[in-house]
Amino acid sequence: MSTHPFRTFPELDAASADPHAASKLRKLRRAGxxxxxxxxxxxxxxxxxxxxxxxxxxxxxxxxxxxARSPAPYIMMTNRMTVVQFRHEGALKTLLFxxxxxxxxxxxxxxxxxxxxxxxxxSEKVLSHRHGTVQSHLAQLGxxxxxxxxxxxxxxxxxxxxxxLGGEGATxxxxxxxxxxMRREWELVxxxxxxxxxxxxxxxxxxxxxxxxxxLDESIWLGPGVAILSTPGHTQGNMSLAVNTxxxxxxxxxxxxxxxxxxxxxxxxxxxxxxxDHLGAEVILNGNTRENSLDxxxxxxxxxxVAGPSKIDPSFVNFFPSSELTASIYAPGLSPTFSHxxxxxxxxxxxxxxxxxxx
Ligand SMILES: [Zn+2]
Numbered sequence: 001m002s003t004h005p006f007r008t009f010p011e012l013d014a015a016s017a018d019p020h021a022a023s024k025l026r027k028l029r030r031a032g033x034x035x036x037x038x039x040x041x042x043x044x045x046x047x048x049x050x051x052x053x054x055x056x057x058x059x060x061x062x063x064x065x066x067x068a069r070s071p072a073p074y075i076m077m078t079n080r081m082t083v084v085q086f087r088h089e090g091a092l093k094t095l096l097f098x099x100x101x102x103x104x105x106x107x108x109x110x111x112x113x114x115x116x117x118x119x120x121x122x123s124e125k126v127l128s129h130r131h132g133t134v135q136s137h138l139a140q141l142g143x144x145x146x147x148x149x150x151x152x153x154x155x156x157x158x159x160x161x162x163x164x165l166g167g168e169g170a171t172x173x174x175x176x177x178x179x180x181x182m183r184r185e186w187e188l189v190x191x192x193x194x195x196x197x198x199x200x201x202x203x204x205x206x207x208x209x210x211x212x213x214x215x216l217d218e219s220i221w222l223g224p225g226v227a228i229l230s231t232p233g234h235t236q237g238n239m240s241l242a243v244n245t246x247x248x249x250x251x252x253x254x255x256x257x258x259x260x261x262x263x264x265x266x267x268x269x270x271x272x273x274x275x276x277d278h279l280g281a282e283v284i285l286n287g288n289t290r291e292n293s294l295d296x297x298x299x300x301x302x303x304x305x306v307a308g309p310s311k312i313d314p315s316f317v318n319f320f321p322s323s324e325l326t327a328s329i330y331a332p333g334l335s336p337t338f339s340h341x342x343x344x345x346x347x348x349x350x351x352x353x354x355x356x357x358x359x
Contacts, residue, residue: 002178002214005088007221009035009229012302016230025298032305035229035242036249038221039306044244045225046092047085047346051137054079054102055326056128057114058288060334063257063325065287067264068334069271074127076328077257081134082320083141083348084243086223092351093223094143095150096177097241097252098322099134104160110198111158127330134164135173141348145174149351150214152180152228154253154322155235156189157289160204168207179208180228183215185237196235199289231255231303233296234289240299242306245345250318251307255300257286258325259316260337262304266315268337313338 011034015027057074068075082097106112118127138145151174153159165179166172188196189205216239219229225244231253232238240253260267261284264276272284283300285293307318316338327335 001210002212004180004214004216004220009038009219009221009227011035012219012230021294021298025301028298028302029305032302035219035227036306036308039225039227039242039244039249042224042244044246045084045086045223045345047083047348048243048245048343049083049141049348050320050342050344051081051083051134051141052078052131053081053100053134053137054128054130055328056111057330058257058323060331062288063286064261064269064272064275065285067271067275067284068269070331070333072331072334075257075331075334076326077321077323078131078326079323081137082241082243082252082322082343083137083143084226084241085346085348086226088223092349093149094147094348094351095152095180095222095226096134096148097151098153099151099164100153100158101134101160101163102130102158103133104163104204105158105201107160108158108199108201113198143348143350146176147351148174148177150180151177152239152241154231154240154255155238156181156185156204157199157235157254158201160201161208162204162206165208165212167205167209168203172212177212179213180216180220181213182230182232182237182239183217184232185235185239186213186215188236196289196291229302229306231299233292233294233299234286236291238296238299240303243343243345245343247343247345248311248318249307250320250340250343251303252320252322253303254322255286255296255303256284256319257321257323258336259310259319259321259340261286262300262307262317262319263315266337269335270333310338310340312340
């Protein structure tokens, strides 16, 4: 396994180490404020682009942990990749956050069973909508496979990384890219508990060369304006991208399916505000797995603290769901009250190694 050359956030590690849930939450909130200040102090990322990949159904009961009042069994949500460029020791680096290989991901048992239930046509042509592949988005941005230095996922649900990194039955699409992944996530995916099993692609990491994997034990600061934060709960090795832009500091993960889940009192989705009021809950969890709900709640408080308020509407925070609730005729009443749309910063370009030389 490879090691990483990046700075860390000692205040976050100290807070995370507290074994008592309530005091850990208080410490994470304070640490989150410090992390936010640190990231803001170094300016913005070099470039950011968000790329929609696929819109697909997802159980309403999971999406809002049962809080939304709707007869619709499924919401629709759009999974997106975020392309981030940052400077590390002077060199331009490219990270793909959530480059979902959805053609391979279809073998995850939860969606495979849905496909069996509704049939391939209904589930793939009517209920889901493909916007573009990782490959097509990168081509549009002018990037080639060897421009990609790192790939990372907020968690490994429905991910099959063999097509990107090489592994059993696959050759690597990206010749150089390394996977940044929490050690806990990498270890759990190798030996799943029955409650984890439905969400992971069988053999999705089998045979990936060890030198393509960077195991993380903590949050890391990749470069000015870009960090990966350890945010366990949804899965044990869950993590979030923090990226500073001219529109503010954004945090990206799948801990919630809509930005309003971080400020539920501002939500117009029937049931969300009432549930938050009733429970005194500050956040509404995306709750399909609940590997550790107390940690997920605390991780979401950390995320909203680091993200801070939206510059467009401060009653919402700069949380950018990696799979975002999307309005659909199949899910009446379940449309986002507020959406960031897309994030765009600077101009994505080929890395320093490929820059044309001056004559
Ligand atoms: Zn998930």
